[in-house]
Amino acid sequence: MKKIFLLFILNILIQNFTFASDEINANEAFRKANNAYMKEDFKGAALLYQDIIKNGFVSANVYYNLGNCQFRLKNYGKAILNFEKAKRLAPSDESINLNLKIANLKIVDKIKPLPEFFLFSYLNGIAKSHETDTFSWWGILFIWIAVIFVGFLIVSNKAFLKKVSFGFVLLFFLIAASSFYLAYQSNHFLKETNEGIILTPSVYVKSSPDSEALDAFILHEGTKFMIIDNLGHWTKIKIANGNIGWIDKETFQEI
């Protein structure tokens, strides 16, 4: 019995230790990568950043730094891919947004997005501006405030107080509901919406999933699109101006 208990403790310790050492390794690699970047060894730095991500450490900053390396290497498609990944993790970071904008100027395709209903685009804008957890906390906070006001509403026996409390209950419930909606949207963008970035210099987008099919249009490296459907090694995509077509899975990478 004692032995088992000891083993259990030991196991926990080892686990903790390995976890800690992973963290240290990642930090070490990150420092090395930054040094390489500063010495303008962008290729080396990019490999190190990629290793960090491969080993399970995922952060906006690592993606951002990797994006910078690819930008310096003039791989604008990959730079945009990594900046987009960083942006998903830290939507309101100014450096990420700036570098993404600059990288987008370097690419060939300038696609004019379709106009969207202003309320949706506004809400989506807000949803993309903060992290999911921020919205989640807001939602929790406001639902509690709303519940407290429900308490007031029940307890108070004066008409005026009841009216005021009812107003607050409505208001805070509304705020809480929007916060949850935003959290949902934000999470949707982060995890469920599949977007991709073209990584080959040019791709002929086909009108159907068949290499013999007609070319619908052409896309160049760095262009972002939405993934609608998958079929074998073909992917159905939709670009910002609403055009739809099929491309080979080899030609892009998901964000």
Added chain:
Amino acid sequence: MRKVSIFIILFAVLLSGKLSAENFRAVAQPDVVTVGDRFQVSFSIDVDAGNFKAPSFAGFNVLAGPSTSQNMQWVNGQVSRSISWTYVLEATKEGNFKIDGATLTYNGNKIQSNSVQISVQKPSQARLDQMNQQKQAEKEQNKQAINIINDNLKIKVNVDKTNVYVGEPVVATYKLYMHPQLQILQLSPDKIPQLNGFWNQEYNLGEVKYGLENVSGQTFRTATIKKVLLFPQQIGKLKVDSYDFKANVRLQVQGSRRQRRNDAFGNFFDDFFNDSFFGGNYKDFETVVKSPTIEINVKDLPAGAPATFTNAVGKFQINSWLDKNAVRAGEAVTYKVKISGSGNLKLLDAPKLDLQGNFEVYEPKMSDNTQITSSNVQGDLIFDYIIIPQAKGEYKIPPMEFTFFDLATKKYETHSTDELQLQVTEGDNKSFTISGVNKEDVKLLNQDIDFIMTDMGENKNTETFYMSGIFLLLAVLPLPLLILFLLWRRKQKENEENQSLYRRSKARKIAQQRLKSAKMFLLSKEYAKFTEEINRAIWGFLADKFSIQVSKLTRDNIDGILKSKKASEELVATVIELLDKCEFARYAPNAVDDNLHTLYDEAETVISDLEVKLK
């Protein structure tokens, strides 16, 4: 003195002019003629003068002239010379005519000859008859001559087909036929065919070559004078215009004896050439020789032309190539399309190049390497498209389709070029064109990216708070809490209600107890205590009955409370009366014993009444 000398000189000049004018003479010989007669008018001068200008011979036909003659004479060692200009005129109508003097320039002065008078008289009948006869003969002669010329000088037009499709070439050959012995002085085109409705290409014949050809037993000298390829452009009956020639032909005219025989000139034509008896005169005739016009029926092409058909008719081939297969972005590459074959090549437009992607495509340049052969237009057209790729990548130049109507099979045929690959590598950054960039972005163009971040940031490779257990718990928790709170509140209320029910049920008992103790006080004559007790009994009963605190009940609000409990007016009045009496008794302690007894009884009845009526 000086003035005088100038005057003398001027006078001398004038005098000499006058003298010269007298020497410049005009003479008509004869000066009396009949209509149709010929006469001479000559102007002569003794000195060497120039710049002769004849007057107008209005009313006369100038048959010849001016013929100039110069004479020089030596008489007694003196040289005299004269120049004369002579005209032969014909009188055309009767009357008196004046021919003005001619002018000359002599020593810088203009001098004029005298004018002459001509009298033209009516001719005699015999003369008129003779003239008419002569005219008639001349007409006859002309007619005959033109007949002869037309028989022996012909232009024929020959087309290789008369029923064609739009765009199918027709070869029209204009050929000249003439009798070998016909003496043609001049042959010049008078009207060149316009060939409306056709697009035509003239075949270069080079030097005109003459040959001999036998046409139904008759030998002719022939020459092909024009060969045109006609590509009909309209549907319907199109006319191939005639080719008109003006011919000057010299024919031998019979003597007067022959002329009488003319009425029966069976072999007149032979006489013209083989007249050995009569030397005769030669005469020139002028006539216009026309080729016949020919109609060509032009049919429309059969229906069902593919969309790529652009009116090419014939037999063609298309191929395309790039001058280089790999190019840097921003550099030009030439895409060449060659259409070769035979047919209406020159009417073809440049095929449309439909390129996808970021390319700058310029208008194609065409080089024409076609030749006109005797039956069609052959060769090739090369279209050069200059393409400037703007971005690196692997591009496809799509096949170009070309449809033509094959005249041999009478079917539409579509040929297409091969798909070509174009490899575009990274170009010079400076030539990179930026389009569709908004104002805000322009500011960013020259900005560099932000530096890398030096801290790693949080590891986001963990569960998010959103939809985690705690999140769900915290989000859902308010609902059960609220329900619990509501349940607690309800329980609380229930308790309170139970209490008031209890009080209500016990209300009479308590009141009776109090009344009992009041009676005790009444019997022991403690009136103050009695009234207090009776007050307490009534108020306490009311309070218990209505679950209200005693302190909150007053004489003023009891009325409303009772009414709200649906007590009758009567009852309310008795209750209030009782309460008033109790109050009165309280402040009048020395009241009569009996009164207090009745108060007690009243209190008892009111309480029992209330108990009964306010169930």
